[in-house]
Amino acid sequence: MNRQAIFLLFGLTLFFSQVNGQTFRQQFNDFVSKKDTVGQQQLLEKWEKTDSNDPELFVAYFNYYIIKSKQEILSVGQNPKGSNVLQIMSQDTTEKEPIAFMYGDTYYEPNLLSKGFDWIRKGIEKYPNRLDMRFGRIYMFGELEDYENFTKEIIKTLDYSSVNKNKWTWAENKSLDDPNKIMLGSIQNYQIQLYNTENDSLLNNMKDIAETVLKYYPEHIESLSNLSIVYLFQEQYDKALEPLLKAEKINPKDYIILNNIAEAYKNKGDKKKAIKYYELTLKYIDDDEQTKKYIQEQIDGLKSK
Structure with missing residues (x-):
């Protein structure tokens, strides 16, 4: 399952000031x-x-x-962390990595x-x-x-x-x-x-x-x-749809939920419902041109099959 295809709902970011x-x-x-x-x-x-x-x-x-x-x-290893990283090269100049x-x-x-x-x-x-x-x-x-x-x-x-x-x-x-x-x-x-x-x-x-x-x-x-x-990543698409359809009833205009419903139906092979929910996603999505482009590509791809 492609992580970029799944939208995650963001919660409230909190900043608490110290009170002296x-x-x-x-x-x-x-x-x-x-x-x-x-x-x-x-x-x-x-x-x-x-x-x-x-x-x-x-x-x-x-x-x-x-x-x-x-x-x-200071650590030496194969999985560097952070932005300040030094590369250690081999004495063999033919080694480029x-x-x-x-x-x-x-x-x-x-x-x-x-x-x-x-x-x-x-x-x-x-x-x-x-x-x-x-x-x-x-x-x-x-x-x-x-x-x-x-x-x-x-x-x-x-x-x-x-x-x-x-x-x-x-x-x-x-x-x-x-x-x-x-x-x-x-x-x-x-x-x-x-x-x-x-x-x-x-x-x-x-x-x-x-x-x-x-x-x-x-x-x-x-x-x-x-x-x-979780169920989408585990390729349990019917199980994924259960909470998604509940969420849609609570807020039928939530484009993140609508997109994930479309993803579930697409992976189930239900082209008709996938297109329906991708189109609903486009209807309610914010002004995010990159995401809109991705959604439109999904719709065009499904319609061309």
Whole structure:
């Protein structure tokens, strides 16, 4: 299945600004911006003695150990990361291709990393409604490419949203405006993160997350789409159509859903329905000329057969 042929629904991209409310929190953020780890440590020790149950203390300790554990290293290998890459050429001048690459990489010292995760775990246990703590842990599992725990933590968050009825809080225990939308939008971005790895072994992770979302939020169009995408890649086209047709009933003008329905029918060999849904996609699509051109090519190709 061609990834370029499948459209993925994008969730809400969130940018939360730091609110410098509490004195300790403000001072800690200042030390972080100055990269003063000694100042951070001294402040944390003082903070812990003053108020060991302050929820912001757990977040600060988590950040402290994550920052301290992170190390930039030079790596040599065949799969370079990042934009700053040096090619290592063979001494044999007839060899035109590099024999290896040298590039910058990130390493997290395991003991320090473990301490950070321990602090955020304790924070979540004490303050289970703090969505920022949960997202912080999920983010780090993503950074570490630990997609098993990444997925487990997302599912735990979804399960708990049913318990607390989405009464989530953020930094300084402040309530969120439209917490349900924020949670689901962020989780959709995590799904996109999994998809963008282009690692087909993670399709089942996407499926597990989508099914959990739909367990609690059965009309969440993005998750219906995600579930269908997994089935499309697995060439289970009838199964892919089930969530797609549900999504179409919820929003019959969603061109991403319409395109994926067309893709499913095309791969099933149902030319008539594929053309119908490609034409509907063209009808409702935004001003994206490149995508319009692709859709028109699909229609022309099917009609010429």
